[in-house]
Amino acid sequence: MTIVAVFNQKGGVGKTTTALNLAAALERRGRQPIGIDLDPQAQFGSIIGVAARTGDDSIYSLFQRNRPLREMIRKSAGGISIIPAHPELSKVDALYGKGYNAINKLNTSLQAEKAGNMNTPWIIDCCPMVGVLSLNAIFACDGIIVPISADHLSIKGAMQIAKALKALEQVLKRRVNRRYLLTRYDSRRRMARDILLIAESEFGADVCRTLISENVSLAESPALNKTIFEHAPNSRGARDYDALLDELLADRFIE
Numbered sequence: 001m002t003i004v005a006v007f008n009q010k011g012g013v014g015k016t017t018t019a020l021n022l023a024a025a026l027e028r029r030g031r032q033p034i035g036i037d038l039d040p041q042a043q044f045g046s047i048i049g050v051a052a053r054t055g056d057d058s059i060y061s062l063f064q065r066n067r068p069l070r071e072m073i074r075k076s077a078g079g080i081s082i083i084p085a086h087p088e089l090s091k092v093d094a095l096y097g098k099g100y101n102a103i104n105k106l107n108t109s110l111q112a113e114k115a116g117n118m119n120t121p122w123i124i125d126c127c128p129m130v131g132v133l134s135l136n137a138i139f140a141c142d143g144i145i146v147p148i149s150a151d152h153l154s155i156k157g158a159m160q161i162a163k164a165l166k167a168l169e170q171v172l173k174r175r176v177n178r179r180y181l182l183t184r185y186d187s188r189r190r191m192a193r194d195i196l197l198i199a200e201s202e203f204g205a206d207v208c209r210t211l212i213s214e215n216v217s218l219a220e221s222p223a224l225n226k227t228i229f230e231h232a233p234n235s236r237g238a239r240d241y242d243a244l245l246d247e248l249l250a251d252r253f254i255e
């Protein structure tokens with residue numbers, strides 16, 4: 001059971017696109033992943049047609065009343081299992097955000113799921129903010145994927161995460177496995193090539209060899225409520241996310 005968090009505090013860098021299509025790529029290979037939407041914007045669930053009607057119907061109830069994760073798992077029409085989010089999640093910081101227990105809640109619950117689900121990958125889509133929700137994802141995960149859309153603000157976000165992880169490792173007492181993933185990459189643009197070079201010099205072997213290209217089918221698919229594999233299975237975007245999964249499996253980032 002590998003738990004992967006997809007996080008960058010910079011907004012719009014491809015976190016949800018990556019969480020969704022990585023889960024879809026795993027599902028196509030029969031790995032039956034479970035997604036967790038930890039973003040009050042609730043886009044992961046809504047793209048695949050799984051919306052929570054109330055906060056209690058969503059991952060919010062983990063924070064509110066320690067509801068076991070397995071009770072909250074729903075299946076999309078396309079066969080992807082997910083625990084959806086709800087806008088009420090935005091209250092978590094103010095209501096439940098004090099102390100180690102608040103930050104360790106998802107970790108504790110996922111550990112309780114481990115026994116029966118050894119082969120299940122969990123993919124957590126985070127919100128663009130450092131707070132109780134994203135810290136829960138980081139505490140719970142075996143590995144973190146940091147998407148970097150090929151621009152300066154998103155690599156700055158990635159550098160801040162590297163710094164925060166360094167501090168957190170004192171508390172966690174382990175190194176958090178990580179991969180920096182270039183998204184929306186257009187090799188014709190000088191800035192994109194520059195950002196790749198900066199990422200390689202900052203993060204070395206932690207940069208994914210797979211680059212996710214700027215691809216119109218990836219941009220279209222959320223509006224059609226489809227994963228890239230349902231919308232355009234022969235597109236560049238589908239090939240890129242499949243190649244990303246190959247790489248993560250080969251490196252045993254996902255087991």
Ligand SMILES: Nc1ncnc2c1ncn2[C@@H]1O[C@H](COP(=O)(O)OP(=O)(O)OP(=O)(O)O)[C@@H](O)[C@H]1O
Pocket residue numbers: 010011012013014015016017018039041126127128183184185212213214215216218219220222
């Ligand atoms: N490789 C790509 N090619 C083209 N468009 C993309 C690509 N990746 C993501 N997008 C588009 O960019 C926008 C932002 O992507 P996404 O929602 O995945 O980012 P995010 O990091 O989850 O955003 P937020 O921080 O708001 O949660 C979306 O409209 C998405 O469809």
Ligand SMILES: [Mg+2]
Pocket residue numbers: 015016017039043125126
């Ligand atoms: Mg998102």
